[in-house]
Amino acid sequence: MTSDDPIYLDHNATTPLLPEVVEAMLPYLEQHHGNPSSGHRYGRQASEAVEGARSQVAELIGAEPEEIVFTSGGTESNNIAIRGVADGVRSPDHVLTSCIEHPAVVRPCQRLEEQGWNVDEVPVDADGQVEFAGFERALDSQTTLVTVMHANNETGVLQPVAECAERAKEHDALVHTDAAQSVGKVPVDVDDLGVDLLTIAGHKFYAPKGVGALYVRDGTPVEPVLLGAGQEGGLRPGTENVASIVALGEACEIAARTLDEERARQTALRLKLWERLQARVPGIQLNGHPTQRLPNTLNVRFPKRPGSEVLADTTEVAASTGSACHEDGQQVASDVVTAMGVDPNDALGSVRLSIGRGTTEADIERAADALADAALDREKRSI
Secondary structure (H helix, E strand, C coil): CCCCCCEECECCCCCCCCHHHHHHHCHHHHCCCCCCCCCCHHHHHHHHHHHHHHHHHHHHHCCCHHHEEEECCHHHHHHHHHHHHHHHHCCCCEEEEECCCCHHHHHHHHHHHHCCCEEEEECECCCCCECHHHHHHHCCCCEEEEECCCECCCCCEECCHHHHHHHHHCCCCEEEEECCCCECCECCCHHHHCCCEEEEEHHHCCCCCCCEEEEECCCCCCCCCCCCCCCHHHCCCCCCCHHHHHHHHHHHHHHHHHHHHHHHHHHHHHHHHHHHHHHHCCCCEECCCCCCECCCEEEEECCCCCHHHHHHCCCCEECECCCEECCCCCEECCHHHHCCCCCHHHHCCEEEEECCCCCCHHHHHHHHHHHHHHHHHHHHHHC
16 A cells, blocks of 8 residues: 555455465465366365465364365355254254344355344344343243354454353254454354354454365264265365365464464554544444453444544545445445444444554554544544
8 A cells, every 4th residue: 555545444354465464375376376176286286275274263262174175165164054953954944143143144044044044133132142041031941043243344343152152052952153254353162162163264363365264073963065076075065166165274373373462453553542532533333242252343433423534534444334235325324333232323323443464553544544634634624
């Protein structure tokens, strides 16, 4: 980026490739072109690269390499986890999820409901965390699968996955978590969480778009969603995307090596951003839990101003609102924010600001001032 480019605070949408990641994948774009399924030297080179990356991914989340299945990203991983388990148990039953899941979890659950499954959504509290008491009430002996995200993509709020998994296991339910937003940002260990399946998306932590992984605990009954040859243990058929898989492995290794330092740095920047906005914008509110959240994610509500208008007037900052639009252009409040009990009109003021490895303290100061100026200028013009 140049000094004229907007400050990028949309890392929860996607991240730039790290130079080390690009360097790692280049040989598999330019030189090592073999198919990992081929038995000759070119194929063996590719296969060894894929297996090396599998070990790197496993190491980051405390898994065994053979429990890692490479996919095209978070959406495919979620579909294999949810629909694959449904096919694996072969009996329409009960799925328990939350009301703040990503569409890549919501839609597969809706598909199961159309096929006769009973799907319950657990509400969240005012801090944006799954209501554990409500989760316990909804859980029963018929529950086949629990799927609760590890961190919300809009608010960054961390969810009580370990507690949900512990209680789910008492009912012999399988547990999946969409960890697309949390892997590489906070410690993630599949045994500490107690999950059977866990989703990873490479482009959320400096690997390319179009590559991800699914952790599948040994012995978990999962059927493939796509049918083809036997790659990835038969769960994800198709010739492996070797260069991107190598890149994902490198991103995992970098994350493991720098996680504590980078987590502390981004937490400090997030707090500075919030403090500076609070000092400049009277009435601004925080969306979500004040501490149980991703280190890089700040979701705020500007008073009396739609977040989309604030961002439109802040050309110095690239960020997202967390709201959607109907086809007629009408603004709609975020379901995630309103689920916390926020009035829909107030929720329209929400803006998600997500920090990354390249974000500096100077960026934070400049972004906070630009956002505050835009919010205050719009308010003055409306008086």
